[in-house]
Amino acid sequence: xxxxxxxxxxxxxxxxxxxxxxxxxxxxxxxxxxxxxxxxxxxxxxxxxxxxxxxxxxxxxxxxxxxxxxxxxxxxxxxxxxxxxxxxxxxxxxxxxxxxxxxxxxxxxxxxxxxxxxxxxxxxxxxxxxxxxxxxxxxxxxxxxxxxxxxxxxxxxxxxxxxxxxxxxxxxxxxxxxxxxxxxxxxxxxxxxxxxxxxxxxxxxxxxxxxxxxxxxxxxxxxxxxxxxxxxxxxxxxxxxxxxxxxxxxxxxxxxxxxxxxxxxxxxxxxxxxxxxxxxxxxxxxxxxxxxxxx
Amino acid sequence: xxxxxxxxxxxxxxxxxxxxxxxxxxxxxxxxxxxxxxxxxxxxxxxxxxxxxxxxxxxxxxxxxxxxxxxxxxxxxxxxxxxxxxxxxxxxxxxxxxxxxxxxxxxxxxxxxxxxxxxxxxxxxxxxxxxxxxxxxxxxxxxxxxxxxxxxxxxxxxxxxxxxxxxxxxxxxxxxxxxxxxxxxxxxxxxxxxxxxxxxxxxxxxxxxxxxxxxxxxxxxxxxxxxxxxxxxxxxxxxxxxxxxxxxxxxxxxxxxxxxxxxxxxxxxxxxxxxxxxxxxxxxxxxxxxxxxxxxxxxxxxxxxxxxxxxxxxxxxxxxxxxxxxxxxxxxxxxxxxxxxxxxxxxxxxxxxxxxxxxxxxxxxxxxxxxxxxxxxxxxxxxxxxxxxxxxxxxx
Ligand SMILES: Nc1ncnc2c1ncn2[C@@H]1O[C@H](COP(=O)(O)OP(=O)(O)O)[C@@H](O)[C@H]1O
Ligand SMILES: [Mg+2]
Numbered sequence: 001x002x003x004x005x006x007x008x009x010x011x012x013x014x015x016x017x018x019x020x021x022x023x024x025x026x027x028x029x030x031x032x033x034x035x036x037x038x039x040x041x042x043x044x045x046x047x048x049x050x051x052x053x054x055x056x057x058x059x060x061x062x063x064x065x066x067x068x069x070x071x072x073x074x075x076x077x078x079x080x081x082x083x084x085x086x087x088x089x090x091x092x093x094x095x096x097x098x099x100x101x102x103x104x105x106x107x108x109x110x111x112x113x114x115x116x117x118x119x120x121x122x123x124x125x126x127x128x129x130x131x132x133x134x135x136x137x138x139x140x141x142x143x144x145x146x147x148x149x150x151x152x153x154x155x156x157x158x159x160x161x162x163x164x165x166x167x168x169x170x171x172x173x174x175x176x177x178x179x180x181x182x183x184x185x186x187x188x189x190x191x192x193x194x195x196x197x198x199x200x201x202x203x204x205x206x207x208x209x210x211x212x213x214x215x216x217x218x219x220x221x222x223x224x225x226x227x228x229x230x231x232x233x234x235x236x237x238x239x240x241x242x243x244x245x246x247x248x249x250x251x252x253x254x255x256x257x258x259x260x261x262x263x264x265x266x267x268x269x270x271x272x273x274x275x276x277x278x279x280x281x282x283x284x285x286x287x288x289x290x291x292x293x294x295x
Numbered sequence: 296x297x298x299x300x301x302x303x304x305x306x307x308x309x310x311x312x313x314x315x316x317x318x319x320x321x322x323x324x325x326x327x328x329x330x331x332x333x334x335x336x337x338x339x340x341x342x343x344x345x346x347x348x349x350x351x352x353x354x355x356x357x358x359x360x361x362x363x364x365x366x367x368x369x370x371x372x373x374x375x376x377x378x379x380x381x382x383x384x385x386x387x388x389x390x391x392x393x394x395x396x397x398x399x400x401x402x403x404x405x406x407x408x409x410x411x412x413x414x415x416x417x418x419x420x421x422x423x424x425x426x427x428x429x430x431x432x433x434x435x436x437x438x439x440x441x442x443x444x445x446x447x448x449x450x451x452x453x454x455x456x457x458x459x460x461x462x463x464x465x466x467x468x469x470x471x472x473x474x475x476x477x478x479x480x481x482x483x484x485x486x487x488x489x490x491x492x493x494x495x496x497x498x499x500x501x502x503x504x505x506x507x508x509x510x511x512x513x514x515x516x517x518x519x520x521x522x523x524x525x526x527x528x529x530x531x532x533x534x535x536x537x538x539x540x541x542x543x544x545x546x547x548x549x550x551x552x553x554x555x556x557x558x559x560x561x562x563x564x565x566x567x568x569x570x571x572x573x574x575x576x577x578x579x580x581x582x583x584x585x586x587x588x589x590x591x592x593x594x595x596x597x598x599x600x601x602x603x604x605x606x607x608x609x610x611x612x613x614x615x616x617x618x619x620x621x622x623x624x625x626x627x628x629x630x631x632x633x634x635x636x637x638x639x640x641x642x643x644x645x646x647x648x649x650x651x652x653x654x655x656x657x658x659x660x661x662x663x664x665x666x667x668x669x670x671x672x673x674x675x676x677x678x679x680x681x682x683x684x685x686x687x688x689x690x691x
């Protein structure tokens with residue numbers, strides 16, 4: 001009888017004696033990095049910190065009225081709709097009016113830094129995997145993992161390796177936001193009409209000439225869609241990043257949660273939404289201009 | 296004597312074979328044993344795109360490759376400019392083995408010696424007409440002012456003057472292919488490779504383009520290798536025509552030689568299909584009448600229509616587009632002056648034709664006609680008109 005129940009256990013429950021410990025090796029690896037790669041992480045931290053302070057200074061340097069005017073002009077230039085331009089300017093003004101202008105600037109600093117890093121690495125990687133099968137085979141699974149791995153998971157090692165603050169926030173945001181620009185750059189380049197690329201070749205274009213004079217310009221609308229998605233994803237990380245010490249609007253949301261102050265939370269939430277809408281529409285406008293050149 | 300003749304050969308293709316697939320060795324053995332394309336594909340998965348093709352192209356002549364879709368025409372020209380490396384066989388340009396070119400020699404060959412025109416144009420939508428035409432020169436590193444000047448010249452040569460700064464998307468198919476041709480000519484190549492350049496165009500536009508190509512060829516004396524699946528086009532353009540089937544060339548001859556002496560039934564059928572082709576029917580060249588009035592409209596309306604359309608006669612139809620006749624400007628004015636009744640002002644006994652009539656049968660009528668000829672169907676409904684000019688143009 002006993003034999004049957006063992007068999008039953010074995011059939012219906014995962015056998016307890018099969019256990020592979022991967023937690024400790026991962027901890028070990030992080031420990032190892034912490035101990036031996038310190039100079040490396042120091043360099044990263046230093047570079048990112050100076051980048052953040054540079055961009056931060058730049059953002060702060062733009063007076064509120066100038067930023068609002070710029071948004072007005074850019075919106076009008078792209079959409080030719082005066083009402084829309086007024087709406088976005090008023091929305092931006094509203095962020096200042098509810099006392100969140102400085103926090104918005106801090107958030108923008110982290111978002112812009114992450115987007116710049118994402119583009120600096122993402123565009124070349126996208127171009128690379130569009131033409132190399134082997135690079136594609138290596139990068140694709142990494143991208144899949146990055147996109148499906150819950151971001152909380154890599155917040156832990158980011159904090160351990162880089163400390164609290166905006167630096168690990170930029171890294172975490174970049175990891176989260178870089179996949180779309182890579183994917184869409186590569187996709188855009190691959191979907192360029194083969195006959196057009198062939199025409200370039202037949203006129204004696206080198207690989208580089210075909211890439212920069214034909215493939216990338218033809219892929220531009222798709223690439224810009226990737227850039228737009230990257231920006232949106234970077235903004236969506238704002239609250240998560242505040243948990244590892246990123247300053248800005250996300251912090252307000254956290255405070256709202258901790259103190260059970262709905263108003264504080266919502267105010268910051270609305271500000272994030274406004275920033276997201278404006279950034280989205282402005283980049284969408286660029287995409288439209290790319291895909292429909294002047295008559 | 297022999298030497299002089301050889302000097303005139305700009306391109307020689309010798310035993311060119313191109314296989315697509317992985318088991319090429321096995322496929323080649325089967326080819327040697329005389330198995331056909333289908334068997335080889337079934338056994339090895341290898342496509343025999345081009346099978347032991349040889350031909351010579353004379354300088355300044357139009358060499359046409361014709362065959363059904365999939366017969367290997369594109370692959371032959373793509374081997375000529377090395378977009379596809381041959382599996383075996385040789386291609387000599389001016390006596391030089393094209394396959395032996397180094398990387399930079401190959402680029403040079405493509406930049407200066409051979410240019411290609413594509414079936415679906417292969418134009419770059421992010422560049423305007425001018426920058427598309429200047430593309431080849433830009434690739435070569437020609438100065439901006441110089442290449443734009445040259446591009447302008449080519450653009451006006453293909454009849455697109457005034458469209459230099461237009462977007463490709465704003466052009467019709469025929470105009471796009473003119474850009475394609477201008478782009479190819481801008482490089483001043485020795486050989487123009489044209490892979491079904493007119494197949495995507497309407498019959499009327501196609502005739503225009505064929506005429507254009509012939510006049511350009513006359514002016515510039517380029518060597519042209521032209522691909523088509525239309526025997527009429529082949530005979531109209533080609534000094535020499537090579538007919539391909541399943542990757543092999545079955546006959547190379549002048550159009551006359553091929554018509555009078557077809558190598559086999561396949562070629563004979565191909566040539567016979569010419570007479571049945573749509574292109575020979577009135578339908579392919581008829582146009583919609585620009586100025587149409589009804590019997591119940593008055594003379595004033597007719598005059599206004601003629602004025603708007605800038606013509607001196609109007610086609611008159613009764614109910615349900617029943618063709619009645621033609622109202623001339625002169626008669627319409629008489630009606631307005633009260634010298635003639637509207638109903639009596641139409642010229643009624645005019646020659647008409649049907650959409651299915653062969654153009655050849657229309658020539659005597661067209662030669663006599665003083666107005667465009669009305670095309671009517673079996674119910675006497677007006678379906679279009681044919682102008683004298685379009686009848687004559689179709690004969691070129
Ligand atoms: N890149 C390729 N890979 C595999 N098969 C090809 C390729 N290009 C052409 N083929 C095959 O070679 C044959 C000849 O094609 P092609 O030269 O394009 O014919 P055509 O231009 O006369 O229509 C066809 O059966 C086609 O499927
Ligand atoms: Mg083809």
